[in-house]
Amino acid sequence: MLSALDVARRLDAGTLSLDALYDEVEAAIARREEEIGAFVSVDIAAARTAAHGAYGPLAGMPIGVKDNIETGDRATAYGSAIHQGYRPAVDAAVVALARRAGATIVGKTVTTEFAFFSPGPTRNPHNLEHTPGGSSSGSAAGVAAGFFPLGLGTQTGGSVVRPAAFCGIAGFKPSFGCLPTVGVKIFSWSLDTVGIFARSIADAAFGAGVLADRDWRVDGEVPAPPRLGFVEPQPWAQADEEMAVALERVRIAAERAGAAIRPVALPPVLREAFAAHQTIQDYEATRALAAEVDLCPEKLSPVLRQTLDAGAAITATAYDDAQRTADQARRAFADILSEVDVLVTPSAPGAAPIGLASTGSSVFNRVWTLIGAPSANVPGMTGATGLPLGVQTIGAVGADGKMLKAAHWLEKCVAAAADN
Amino acid sequence: MLSALDVARRLDAGTLSLDALYDEVEAAIARREEEIGAFVSVDIAAARTAAHGAYGPLAGMPIGVKDNIETGDRATAYGSAIHQGYRPAVDAAVVALARRAGATIVGKTVTTEFAFFSPGPTRNPHNLEHTPGGSSSGSAAGVAAGFFPLGLGTQTGGSVVRPAAFCGIAGFKPSFGCLPTVGVKIFSWSLDTVGIFARSIADAAFGAGVLADRDWRVDGEVPAPPRLGFVEPQPWAQADEEMAVALERVRIAAERAGAAIRPVALPPVLREAFAAHQTIQDYEATRALAAEVDLCPEKLSPVLRQTLDAGAAITATAYDDAQRTADQARRAFADILSEVDVLVTPSAPGAAPIGLASTGSSVFNRVWTLIGAPSANVPGMTGATGLPLGVQTIGAVGADGKMLKAAHWLEKCVAAAADN
Numbered sequence: 001m002l003s004a005l006d007v008a009r010r011l012d013a014g015t016l017s018l019d020a021l022y023d024e025v026e027a028a029i030a031r032r033e034e035e036i037g038a039f040v041s042v043d044i045a046a047a048r049t050a051a052h053g054a055y056g057p058l059a060g061m062p063i064g065v066k067d068n069i070e071t072g073d074r075a076t077a078y079g080s081a082i083h084q085g086y087r088p089a090v091d092a093a094v095v096a097l098a099r100r101a102g103a104t105i106v107g108k109t110v111t112t113e114f115a116f117f118s119p120g121p122t123r124n125p126h127n128l129e130h131t132p133g134g135s136s137s138g139s140a141a142g143v144a145a146g147f148f149p150l151g152l153g154t155q156t157g158g159s160v161v162r163p164a165a166f167c168g169i170a171g172f173k174p175s176f177g178c179l180p181t182v183g184v185k186i187f188s189w190s191l192d193t194v195g196i197f198a199r200s201i202a203d204a205a206f207g208a209g210v211l212a213d214r215d216w217r218v219d220g221e222v223p224a225p226p227r228l229g230f231v232e233p234q235p236w237a238q239a240d241e242e243m244a245v246a247l248e249r250v251r252i253a254a255e256r257a258g259a260a261i262r263p264v265a266l267p268p269v270l271r272e273a274f275a276a277h278q279t280i281q282d283y284e285a286t287r288a289l290a291a292e293v294d295l296c297p298e299k300l301s302p303v304l305r306q307t308l309d310a311g312a313a314i315t316a317t318a319y320d321d322a323q324r325t326a327d328q329a330r331r332a333f334a335d336i337l338s339e340v341d342v343l344v345t346p347s348a349p350g351a352a353p354i355g356l357a358s359t360g361s362s363v364f365n366r367v368w369t370l371i372g373a374p375s376a377n378v379p380g381m382t383g384a385t386g387l388p389l390g391v392q393t394i395g396a397v398g399a400d401g402k403m404l405k406a407a408h409w410l411e412k413c414v415a416a417a418a419d420n
Numbered sequence: 421m422l423s424a425l426d427v428a429r430r431l432d433a434g435t436l437s438l439d440a441l442y443d444e445v446e447a448a449i450a451r452r453e454e455e456i457g458a459f460v461s462v463d464i465a466a467a468r469t470a471a472h473g474a475y476g477p478l479a480g481m482p483i484g485v486k487d488n489i490e491t492g493d494r495a496t497a498y499g500s501a502i503h504q505g506y507r508p509a510v511d512a513a514v515v516a517l518a519r520r521a522g523a524t525i526v527g528k529t530v531t532t533e534f535a536f537f538s539p540g541p542t543r544n545p546h547n548l549e550h551t552p553g554g555s556s557s558g559s560a561a562g563v564a565a566g567f568f569p570l571g572l573g574t575q576t577g578g579s580v581v582r583p584a585a586f587c588g589i590a591g592f593k594p595s596f597g598c599l600p601t602v603g604v605k606i607f608s609w610s611l612d613t614v615g616i617f618a619r620s621i622a623d624a625a626f627g628a629g630v631l632a633d634r635d636w637r638v639d640g641e642v643p644a645p646p647r648l649g650f651v652e653p654q655p656w657a658q659a660d661e662e663m664a665v666a667l668e669r670v671r672i673a674a675e676r677a678g679a680a681i682r683p684v685a686l687p688p689v690l691r692e693a694f695a696a697h698q699t700i701q702d703y704e705a706t707r708a709l710a711a712e713v714d715l716c717p718e719k720l721s722p723v724l725r726q727t728l729d730a731g732a733a734i735t736a737t738a739y740d741d742a743q744r745t746a747d748q749a750r751r752a753f754a755d756i757l758s759e760v761d762v763l764v765t766p767s768a769p770g771a772a773p774i775g776l777a778s779t780g781s782s783v784f785n786r787v788w789t790l791i792g793a794p795s796a797n798v799p800g801m802t803g804a805t806g807l808p809l810g811v812q813t814i815g816a817v818g819a820d821g822k823m824l825k826a827a828h829w830l831e832k833c834v835a836a837a838a839d840n
Contacts, residue, residue, distance in 0.1 A: 072711060082510075086509045090711035090712060091711040093707050093708050093711065096713075097707060177610065180710075181609065182606045183711070186600075189597065189602060190597065213736045215736075288602045290517050291510035291603070293516075295510060316632070320818060398743075
């Protein structure tokens with residue numbers, strides 16, 4: 001895998017040339033893209049040329065951009081048959097900000113249909129028979145396969161944290177609203193959040209910090225051991241045996257390394273928030289995609305049509321109630337996060353499921369997306385079958401820097417434990 | 421002016437034919453569009469044809485759509501030289517919802533550049549030497565000129581309430597998030613709100629209620645006299661002499677008609693919110709338009725470039741502080757609105773200013789947009805020069821129905837007072 005910080009430092013120091021970097025990118029893609037299928041389109045030559053004229057904190061940095069994020073110089077199809085070949089007028093805001101910082105787009109990456117459920121062809125670099133997760137399948141798999149050190153994705157339920165976990169990389173979803181969704185194909189305007197994939201938490205913090213104009217860097221720091229809240233019992237779902245064991249190992253390692261461990265029982269409103277997420281998502285998606293539904297319903301996948309039909313049956317009253325629940329959950333969550341630095345939970349029920357028909361479950365991610373809290377997948381663990389297992393850290397809304405510090409600490413702790 | 425409710429009722433009862441309606445629309449446009457300039461494009465024939473196949477609560481209803489809202493069948497230029505001739509792939513969500521309800525698009529209407537400050541050619545139907553207000557200039561002027569009974573607009577500062585006031589019609593900005601901004605060219609994602617123009621509050625409530633899937637209708641109701649809060653002193657700006665007199669007349673008339681009148685002193689945080697609005701707007705606009713700024717800055721107006729330069733100088737810390745102020749203002753506002761049904765303020769410092777170089781000031785509207793509160797312009801008063809004067813009602817976030825009831829009551833009260 002390529003490290004964004006390492007690439008930036010070596011380019012800066014002159015120990016890595018742009019051509020050597022793009023040769024490496026090109027070789028990695030030539031070697032594995034055919035079997036992985038991370039891209040919907042790729043143009044290394046254009047990226048290489050752009051890199052030679054780039055300046056800024058990400059000067060020359062190769063990135064992958066999920067194909068629900070518009071690009072002015074490349075087609076953007078949102079993973080939908082309806083929009084094949086569509087060419088937006090201009091870049092999405094976050095893409096423009098990335099280019100302004102010097103990043104260059106290697107390719108547009110596979111998204112599930114409208115960043116919802118119906119998967120694309122991408123396979124998990126760790127085992128081609130397994131899903132890479134979704135909806136940001138291509139950006140996650142592309143980072144894991146060494147195609148680019150930074151990938152842009154979006155999360156409505158768990159579409160950044162989950163694929164990061166399945167692909168064994170860092171995934172960071174900032175607080176809601178930090179990164180602009182202007183030019184992102186919106187599925188749910190109360191939920192959709194732009195996030196970033198990278199080899200490590202430090203890399204993700206570096207890249208996202210540049211885009212969000214925030215001082216989020218954690219590299220070079222030796223942070224103090226954080227206060228970690230472990231959710232007990234998990235109210236929404238059970239982790240599988242392997243994940244439960246992994247989480248317990250993390251807890252023990254963190255405690256040994258000096259973290260303050262606290263069990264956290266979620267109040268009832270946070271359980272209600274789980275249902276509120278689906279109500280809000282489905283109600284809004286039905287409206288966000290109204291044009292597509294009316295124009296060519298036959299080009300929507302059956303699973304999406306079903307969801308939109310369900311959304312159409314949700315009353316405005318039920319939606320308004322769900323928004324009120326979300327507000328209450330935000331307040332309750334803020335109280336919990338005054339006692340600990342982050343919550344720690346599984347990123348997913350287990351390792352990446354076998355098969356490509358489903359991208360797995362966002363059951364462990366949805367509520368935090370609803371609340372708008374920053375969350376990340378901390379990579380570094382491996383399950384019995386050799387597939388990655390990820391734990392999720394969740395911070396207070398707006399306290400992205402603190403969350404990233406704790407995640408960075410935990411990543412080092414997990415790595416140290418794995419070495420023993 | 422055409423009344424949306426009247427059109428719907430007469431079409432339904434068979435006392436108005438679609439052809440007679442579109443003949444009337446066509447005649448009004450032929451008579452006055454050349455001097456008013458409400459449209460960037462108009463296609464009555466297409467609207468007429470579509471109307472004949474339409475069904476739903478707005479079946480056959482002619483509407484005007486502000487040109488920062490995308491339409492799949494017509495160019496959408498966002499009022500910007502950069503996007504001239506741009507043809508979106510599909511309708512914005514709110515346009516799709518309008519069509520689904522049976523409405524037909526007569527034309528795209530003039531917006532200021534990216535719905536900010538730099539005016540289009542539209543003139544005020546009441547006096548061609550005066551601005552119609554902005555940024556939703558064409559939709560407001562078009563309703564006032566009888567071109568269509570319902571117009572769609574957007575508000576970031578005061579772009580619905582102010583042009584409605586200047587054009588002597590009703591303008592309604594629902595609570596933030598009620599109407600989807602998917603497919604609207606975003607200027608500030610924390611502020612941009614879709615709103616509606618109509619002849620009366622009852623018409624606006626009817627149209628917006630259909631689009632928002634909410635029971636907002638107030639026609640036929642004889643609501644109880646509301647509790648009205650009058651802001652004293654006005655913290656942000658002075659109304660001019662004429663407006664101050666008009667507001668006092670409204671207060672007296674409302675009190676005589678049985679309303680409970682309460683003076684409301686705004687707490688300091690609501691004054692701070694005024695500055696927070698500009699910080700958030702400028703910071704976000706600089707990012708929302710990053711692609712345009714980098715692609716062709718020479719095609720941006722000087723006033724927009726200046727604003728975006730100012731936005732670029734705002735730190736993330738200042739922005740985060742402004743968002744915190746906004747949250748506090750929302751809570752303080754909720755407390756105030758537990759004591760009254762609505763606040764009543766001027767919609768603008770006075771009547772429409774002379775000249776077309778500026779669309780006037782949003783000083784009386786910005787804070788309520790920041791808070792996300794529903795607000796409306798109540799029409800019905802006329803100043804000494806014959807230009808309309810508008811008062812603004814502001815309700816609790818999410819209590820759009822209650823706000824519309826109070827505005828409807830006030831509109832009738834103002835009309836009765838004007839008759840005496």
